[in-house]
Amino acid sequence: MVDVAVLLSVGRHPVSGRARRAPTDARALELALSLPPGRRTALHAGSPDSPALRDYLGMGLAELTVLAMAEGRDPTDALLARLRALSPAPSILLTGNRAEGGEDSGMLPYSLAHALGWAIVPDVVALTLNDDGSAELVQALARGQRRALRVAMPFVVTIHPAAPAPRPSAFGPARRGRITVEAVDAPEDTALAACAVRPWRDRPKRLTVGAPGGGSGGALDRLRAATEAKAGQGRLLVGPTPDEAARAIYDCLQEQGMLPR
Amino acid sequence: MIAAALSTVTLTVLLVGLGLALVQARRWRAGRSAKVGVWAGLAALPARYLVDVHEVVGRTPFNARFHALTAGGFLASLALSVALALPPLRHPLLWGLLALTLAVMLAGGMMVGYRRRVLRPAELSGGRFSRLPLALTGFSAAFLLVALDQSAGGILPVWLVLTLVAVGGWGLAELVFGVWNGPLKHAVHGALHLAFHPRPARFHDGAGRDTGLRPLDLAQADAPLGAGQAVDFAWNRLLGFDACVQCGRCESACPAYAAGLPLNPKKLVQDLVLSLDDGSDDRAYAGHGHPGRPVGAAVTGPTRPLVGADALIHPDTLWACTTCRACVQECPMMIEHVDAVVDLRRFQTLERGATPVKAAGVLEELRATDTPSGRALDRRLDWAVDLRLPVLAAGETCDTLLWLGDGAFDLRNQRSLRALVLLLRRAGVEFAVLGAAELDCGDVARRLGDEATFQDLARRNIQTLEARRFRRIVTADPHAFHCLRNEYPALGGRWTVQHHSAVLLELLTSGALTVTRPLDGPVAYHDPCYLGRYNGEIDAPRAVLDAIGAQRREMERSGLRSRCCGGGGGAPLTDVVGERRIPDMRMDDARATGAPTLAVGCPTCTLMLEGVVEPRPQVAELAELVLTATEPTP
Numbered sequence A: 001m002v003d004v005a006v007l008l009s010v011g012r013h014p015v016s017g018r019a020r021r022a023p024t025d026a027r028a029l030e031l032a033l034s035l036p037p038g039r040r041t042a043l044h045a046g047s048p049d050s051p052a053l054r055d056y057l058g059m060g061l062a063e064l065t066v067l068a069m070a071e072g073r074d075p076t077d078a079l080l081a082r083l084r085a086l087s088p089a090p091s092i093l094l095t096g097n098r099a100e101g102g103e104d105s106g107m108l109p110y111s112l113a114h115a116l117g118w119a120i121v122p123d124v125v126a127l128t129l130n131d132d133g134s135a136e137l138v139q140a141l142a143r144g145q146r147r148a149l150r151v152a153m154p155f156v157v158t159i160h161p162a163a164p165a166p167r168p169s170a171f172g173p174a175r176r177g178r179i180t181v182e183a184v185d186a187p188e189d190t191a192l193a194a195c196a197v198r199p200w201r202d203r204p205k206r207l208t209v210g211a212p213g214g215g216s217g218g219a220l221d222r223l224r225a226a227t228e229a230k231a232g233q234g235r236l237l238v239g240p241t242p243d244e245a246a247r248a249i250y251d252c253l254q255e256q257g258m259l260p261r
Numbered sequence B: 001m002i003a004a005a006l007s008t009v010t011l012t013v014l015l016v017g018l019g020l021a022l023v024q025a026r027r028w029r030a031g032r033s034a035k036v037g038v039w040a041g042l043a044a045l046p047a048r049y050l051v052d053v054h055e056v057v058g059r060t061p062f063n064a065r066f067h068a069l070t071a072g073g074f075l076a077s078l079a080l081s082v083a084l085a086l087p088p089l090r091h092p093l094l095w096g097l098l099a100l101t102l103a104v105m106l107a108g109g110m111m112v113g114y115r116r117r118v119l120r121p122a123e124l125s126g127g128r129f130s131r132l133p134l135a136l137t138g139f140s141a142a143f144l145l146v147a148l149d150q151s152a153g154g155i156l157p158v159w160l161v162l163t164l165v166a167v168g169g170w171g172l173a174e175l176v177f178g179v180w181n182g183p184l185k186h187a188v189h190g191a192l193h194l195a196f197h198p199r200p201a202r203f204h205d206g207a208g209r210d211t212g213l214r215p216l217d218l219a220q221a222d223a224p225l226g227a228g229q230a231v232d233f234a235w236n237r238l239l240g241f242d243a244c245v246q247c248g249r250c251e252s253a254c255p256a257y258a259a260g261l262p263l264n265p266k267k268l269v270q271d272l273v274l275s276l277d278d279g280s281d282d283r284a285y286a287g288h289g290h291p292g293r294p295v296g297a298a299v300t301g302p303t304r305p306l307v308g309a310d311a312l313i314h315p316d317t318l319w320a321c322t323t324c325r326a327c328v329q330e331c332p333m334m335i336e337h338v339d340a341v342v343d344l345r346r347f348q349t350l351e352r353g354a355t356p357v358k359a360a361g362v363l364e365e366l367r368a369t370d371t372p373s374g375r376a377l378d379r380r381l382d383w384a385v386d387l388r389l390p391v392l393a394a395g396e397t398c399d400t401l402l403w404l405g406d407g408a409f410d411l412r413n414q415r416s417l418r419a420l421v422l423l424l425r426r427a428g429v430e431f432a433v434l435g436a437a438e439l440d441c442g443d444v445a446r447r448l449g450d451e452a453t454f455q456d457l458a459r460r461n462i463q464t465l466e467a468r469r470f471r472r473i474v475t476a477d478p479h480a481f482h483c484l485r486n487e488y489p490a491l492g493g494r495w496t497v498q499h500h501s502a503v504l505l506e507l508l509t510s511g512a513l514t515v516t517r518p519l520d521g522p523v524a525y526h527d528p529c530y531l532g533r534y535n536g537e538i539d540a541p542r543a544v545l546d547a548i549g550a551q552r553r554e555m556e557r558s559g560l561r562s563r564c565c566g567g568g569g570g571a572p573l574t575d576v577v578g579e580r581r582i583p584d585m586r587m588d589d590a591r592a593t594g595a596p597t598l599a600v601g602c603p604t605c606t607l608m609l610e611g612v613v614e615p616r617p618q619v620a621e622l623a624e625l626v627l628t629a630t631e632p633t634p
C-alpha cells in the first residue's frame, strides 16, 4: 500500500477565463487514481467555493481537503504543515508541473521538496510502483524524448502535459464527493503582489525566414524554420565540477538575456 | 359434455395464463415508480389500438389483415368458448357462431404461416416464434371441427371429438402461455403498454406527437441518475420493453444497423428484456444481433450493470445511436427506444464519466465556454461583420429573433446563414440576433446524456430570452428548433419557434419574396430527423422547393420515414466505426434519384452529406436555393 498525496489547483480556461480543473493537476490526479489502492490525500490551497473543485471530485475522488486562504496568499507553508501532519506520511507527492493562476512559476513543488528533503522529478508522464519502495518513472524531455528513471520513495513528482489525459468528470460523483475545509493562516505572497496580472494571450510566432541573410523565404523555408530542431545548440559538460557547471549556467542565462551582463 | 370439456379446457388455460401474467408483471414492479393515469389509459386503450397501432401496422397491409383476422377471431372464439360453460347457452346457433370465428382465425393463422414459412422476412426473430403458426392453426382448426360437429348435432364419435378438444387445448396453451414468455406476450403486454404508456401525448387522443426528452430531476440525490441497471427504468418502461414482438421493423429502419455499426435496436430492446431475468444470458435470442458483437458472453440480472465491456450492452452499441427516432417511428408496439438510449447514456455520463473520449472533451469545452467547439461567444458574429446584424439587448423588442446556433462558427454553415440573413432583409423582415448572449442550446449535451450541462445552458438561455421581447424565434438549425420548441417548455421557456423553411414559405406565399429565376431542375430533398420525425415538418421545405420551381424528386426513405444523415445524437463525436458510413448510404439514396442537387435544411446534415466523397450531387441549403431564385432582376 503506497500512500499518495496530490496537490490540486484551480485552472483557468484560456477562452472564457472560467475556472476549471488545471490540466496538469487533473493529469496528476488521473495518475494517482490509476495507481494500486492506497490512501489518496487530495489538497487544495485557496478558496473552498470554486466550482472547479467539484470537477476533481467528479473524477472519482471521495474527499478533497481545502486549506482555505484568501486570494494572493502564499500557500507553501500551509501545505507543508498539512503534509507533515499526515500520518502515516505519504510516499509520493504528485502535482502538475505548472498551474494556471498565481505566479505560474512552477516553483511550489520545488519549495515543498526542498523543505521536506525529498527528491523531485519534474515533467513525468508515467509512474509504476515497484515492491521494494521505489518507482519507475518516465520523464518527458524536449522534442518528444523520454527518459526512464528509478527513484526511491519518498519523492515529489510534477506531471507533464503529455501524461495520459484525465478521465472525464462526472456530475454524480462530483456532487457526492466531500470537501473538507480547514481555515489556515497564510502570509501574503509578496512577489505576486508586486506583479501586474493580465490574461495570457497566444501570439503568433515571428518567423525570420526571408529576412536578409535568411533563406529564400519560400513556404518550404518557413515550414523548416517552424518545425526543424536546431542542432548544435547548447554545450554538453560531462562530469563538470560544481564551479564549472555553475559558470556554464550563468553564462547561458546571460546569453538568453535573463541576467544582466 | 363436449361443450363442458371445451369450456373447461379454455377456462383452465386462461386462468393459468392469467397467473403467469401476474408473475410476469412482478418483474416490472421492480422498476422505478412512474406517474400513470391508470383509468384514463385503460379507457383510451381501444381507440389507441385501433387508430395509432393500426396506423403503424397498416404500413404493411398484409400484416394488418392477418392481425385483424387472427386477433379478432381469437378473442371472439375465446369469449364464445367461455360462454359455453353455461348450459342454457349451448345452442347449435352458438356453435355455429363459434365455428365462424374460428374459421376467420384459421384464415389469419394460415396467413401468419405463409409469412413465416414462405415470405420469411429476414428481420423476424425465429426461436419460439417459429411455432406460432402451428399453434394458431392447430387451435383454430381443431376447435373449428368440434364446433362444426356440434352445430350439426354431433356426428363424430365422442372419443374423436374429445381428442380434437385436447389438440385445440394444446394449441391454446401454447398461445396463452406464450403470453408469459412467448410470441403472444405482445398481445397482453402491448395492450397494457398502450394504456400505461410513458408518453400518452404521442397518441391521437393527445397531441399526436411527443418527442422532447423528459428533464431528469437533478435534485434527487439518493437514486442514481439515469439507468445503470434494469431496475433503474420506470416500471412502465420495463413493461414497454416486454411488449416487443421482435418484428424487426426497427432493425430495418435503423441507419446504424444498416451501416454495420454494432447496434440493432431490436436486440437492444431484447437486451433490456433479458436483463430482467437473473443469471441467464442472451443465447436464446433468435434474431439478428448487434453487428460484430457475440451473443452469450454476458450474464443477465436486474441489478447487474447494463452497459460495459463485459456487460450485456457494449458501450459501442450504446454510443452508435444517432437518436434519429426511425425505430420509434416504425415500432408497432410504440416502444420508445430513444428514451431508453438516453436513459442509459445519462447514467454513463453523469454517474460514471464514461462518455467516449472525444465526446467528453466536447462536453468539457461546452461547460467552460458555452459552445461545443470551445470558441469565444463574442466571436459568434465574426462571419457577419459586413452584414451588421442588429443585436437585441436585454429589454429591447423585435419581431423575429434569429437563433444562429453553432453553425455560426462553421465556415460552410456561415454561407447558408448569410443567405438566410440576406433573404430576411430582402423580404423586409424586422429581425435581430442575440450575439454573444446566445449560448449553445444544449442539444448535443442532452443527447450524450449530460443532463446537468443541458439544464444549465437551457436555464441561462431562457433567462436571456425572457429578458427580451419578440414575436417569434426563427432558426435554421432543427436541433435548436427542437430544443427551444419541445424541450425548453418543461424548464419554463415558451415561445413561438419556427424553422426557417416555414418562414421562407410564408415569405414566398405572401409575396414578400418573388421568384425571378426559377430553379428549373431536379432537386432531391433530405428530411432532417429533428425537423421531420421530431417535429412533423415535412411539407414546408417541399412547398418551398416547389415554389422556387424545383422539380422535386423523392428519395428512397423520405418524409417521416427519412434516413438519418448520421449526424444526430452526438454520433460524429462518439465515432463508433462500422462497415460503412451512414452519410455515404444516405448519399446513395440521393444519387439514385439522378438529381444534381440535394437540398438540405439542417447545418449538421449539410456537413455530414457534404463530407461524402465526390462524385455526388451538390449539397445546397434551402436558404441558398431560395436566395438564387429570388435574386432581384435589374
Ligand code: SF4
Residues within 6 Å of the ligand: B243, B244, B245, B246, B247, B248, B249, B250, B251, B265, B266, B269, B327, B330, B331, B332, B333, B334, B335
Ligand atoms: S422494438 Fe418494436 S419495432 Fe423493434 S422488434 Fe420490437 S416491436 Fe418490433
Ligand code: SF4
Residues within 6 Å of the ligand: B250, B253, B254, B255, B256, B257, B263, B264, B265, B320, B321, B322, B323, B324, B325, B326, B327, B328, B337, B338, B564
Ligand atoms: S434512434 Fe436511429 S440510430 Fe438509434 S436505434 Fe433508433 S433507428 Fe437506430
